[in-house]
Structures are given as structure tokens and as C-alpha cells.
Amino acid sequence: MRTILNTLRRGLCCVLVALLPVVTVAQPAKPITFLVGYPAGGATDLMARLFAEALGTRLGSSVVVVNKPGAGGRLAVMDVKRAPTDGSLLLFTKASPMVIYPHIYSDLASDPQRDFVPVAIGGRTDLVLSVGPGVPATVKTLKDYIAWVKASPDNASSGSVQGTSPHFAGQAFASVAGLNLRLVPYMGGAQAVTDLLGGHVPAIVGTLGEARTFEIEGGLRMLAVMSARRSSLAPNLPSMAEPGFPSADLPGWVGLLAPAGTPAAAVERVSAAFTEISKAPEVMAQIRRIGLDPDTSTTAGFQAIIETDTLNYKKAVALTGFKAQD
Numbered sequence: 486m487r488t489i490l491n492t493l494r495r496g497l498c499c500v501l502v503a504l505l506p507v508v509t510v511a512q513p514a515k516p517i518t519f520l521v522g523y524p525a526g527g528a529t530d531l532m533a534r535l536f537a538e539a540l541g542t543r544l545g546s547s548v549v550v551v552n553k554p555g556a557g558g559r560l561a562v563m564d565v566k567r568a569p570t571d572g573s574l575l576l577f578t579k580a581s582p583m584v585i586y587p588h589i590y591s592d593l594a595s596d597p598q599r600d601f602v603p604v605a606i607g608g609r610t611d612l613v614l615s616v617g618p619g620v621p622a623t624v625k626t627l628k629d630y631i632a633w634v635k636a637s638p639d640n641a642s643s644g645s646v647q648g649t650s651p652h653f654a655g656q657a658f659a660s661v662a663g664l665n666l667r668l669v670p671y672m673g674g675a676q677a678v679t680d681l682l683g684g685h686v687p688a689i690v691g692t693l694g695e696a697r698t699f700e701i702e703g704g705l706r707m708l709a710v711m712s713a714r715r716s717s718l719a720p721n722l723p724s725m726a727e728p729g730f731p732s733a734d735l736p737g738w739v740g741l742l743a744p745a746g747t748p749a750a751a752v753e754r755v756s757a758a759f760t761e762i763s764k765a766p767e768v769m770a771q772i773r774r775i776g777l778d779p780d781t782s783t784t785a786g787f788q789a790i791i792e793t794d795t796l797n798y799k800k801a802v803a804l805t806g807f808k809a810q811d
Contacts, residue, residue, distance in 0.1 A: 522561030694776020
């Protein structure tokens with residue numbers, strides 16, 4: 486009898502369980518990793534961490550930043566290229582690997598146009614032409630500088646980090662301005678600024694965020710932003726387009742990309758959240774403190790920016806004939 490009762494109890498329990506409503510337990514969103522191909526503490530890394538924290542809150546998922554420096558950002562590019570296309574590993578990068586490297590490396594193992602899809606842009610890294618104490622104080626504008634260089638051909642040189650956007654932007658400007666500016670190559674922007682302030686090189690092309698600091702401290706004079714529009718970091722500084730050099734418009738950017746094949750819905754979900762974050766006043770203020778100009782774009786708009794920049798840098802690189810050592 487006891488055996489029969491136990492059997493009945495078990496059967497009744499099974500029936501009751503079957504009759505209970507099905508309760509679906511929500512699964513947490515899959516974690517997202519931003520892979521940064523540069524060391525911690527730089528502008529790209531700081532931007533990635535700023536957006537990761539805000540994006541994680543908005544999407545309700547964990548968003549972490551992992552640094553994988555090396556080969557000028559190419560190691561991170563390759564890792565994301567080979568990543569699963571589920572949106573869990575994204576590339577947070579500056580523009581160079583996407584729009585410059587295809588023109589300077591002969592055996593680049595990735596094709597940015599084919600291997601990646603744009604997600605969102607976080608900010609612009611405007612470039613600026615600056616002069617130091619090696620240039621007379623009477624040179625206050627871009628036109629003054631052009632006239633001075635033409636009158637003093639022995640001083641026709643400018644410094645920048647070779648193989649980077651400042652290098653090619655400077656040479657593009659020289660071409661449209663009719664100047665034969667000799668390149669003084671540097672391994673890093675800090676050394677270029679040091680030599681400028683010491684009067685060892687008359688002019689340099691570098692990032693606006695870096696140059697602005699030294700102008701405030703004195704000794705460096707910014708002449709123009711190498712862009713078609715002014716920057717909110719220095720609203721009183723004219724753009725290259727204003728005195729008539731729109732073809733020297735070669736700004737950079739920092740943005741987020743996904744491996745090709747990532748579902749459009751996943752891309753748009755992150756892109757929409759990213760863009761909303763970008764518009765928040767407190768986020769814009771932090772972006773400016775990092776040294777970038779806040780910017781936003783749709784995925785289609787970001788794709789257009791990449792295509793335009795790729796074409797413009799192809800022309801600029803061709804002017805110099807530069808080829809990187811693989």
C-alpha cells in the first residue's frame with residue numbers, strides 16, 4: 486500500500502508541475518569586449534573606457550576594454566577580423582589602420598573595406614599646423630607662413646611622425662600650397678614638440694589636443710586646423726578651408742568597428758546606444774578633456790567617412806611615395 490501511495494504522490498506532483506505556468510528566466514546580455522590596439526592611458530584607450538562604462542549601463546551588459554598593443558594597432562585588427570560575428574568582440578581604434586595602412590603596407594593581412602563594418606564614431610582627432618620660436622613673431626596666419634616659407638626656402642621644413650596622418654596631411658598641404666616642405670621625421674609627437682619649442686625645427690604638424698596644451702603654456706603658435714571645419718577645442722583657430730585649402734582636409738577619428746558578417750541588428754543596437762551616449766553634455770565634456778572633438782554619425786555615415794578618408798589618404802600617400810617597412 487505504501488508503495489502505491491508513494492507512486493500516486495509522485496504522479497500527482499508530475500501533474501501539478503505540468504500544469505504550472507511556464508516561467509522564462511531572462512538571460513543576461515552577452516558581454517562585449519572592446520579590443521584596443523594601443524597601450525593603456527592614450528587617447529584611444531581613454532575613449533574606449535569612457536564609452537564602455539556608459540554603454541554597459543545602457544545595454545544592461547558587461548562591456549570591458551582589453552588592450553593589445555603592437556604593430557601600430559594591427560595585432561588588434563587581426564584578432565577582431567577573426568572573431569565570431571556575434572558582436573561580442575569589437576575593435577575600438579583610431580583611423581590609421583583603416584584608412585592609411587592599406588596604402589603604406591604591401592602585405593597588409595586585412596582589407597578594412599571587406600573585413601569590417603562600421604558601428605559608431607566617437608570623436609575627431611583634428612590635426613594642426615603649428616610654428617615655434619624659429620619662425621618670426623610676425624607670422625600669425627597660414628598665409629603669413631606660406632609667404633615666409635617662400636621667402637626663406639632654407640627654412641622650408643616641418644616635423645611630424647613619419648607614416649602617420651600628420652605626415653601625410655602636412656605633405657598634402659604643402660602640395661596644394663605650392664611649398665616644397667622637407668620632412669623632418671620623428672618617432673613620436675612629444676619629441677617633435679620639444680624640437681619645435683627649442684627652435685630646432687620651424688614648424689610641425691600634430692594633433693590639436695597635444696598642440697593646444699603647449700600653446701597655452703607658451704612657445705607654440707597654432708596657425709590652422711587641417712580640416713574643412715573649425716574644432717570646438719579651439720573655436721578661434723581657422724580651418725584650412727577658410728584661406729582656400731579644402732583639399733588639405735585630413736582629420737582623423739576614433740571609432741568602433743565589428744567584424745564583417747555581424748548581424749545588422751546587433752550593429753544598430755550598439756550604434757544607437759553609442760550615439761546617444763555621445764550626445765550627453767557630460768560625455769562631450771570628457772571627450773574634449775581627452776583631446777578630441779566630439780562627433781557622431783550613423784553607420785552609413787561612418788562608412789562614408791571611411792571611404793572618403795581612404796581615398797584622400799591614398800592621394801596624400803602617393804604624393805610622398807612613402808612605403809612602410811613590413
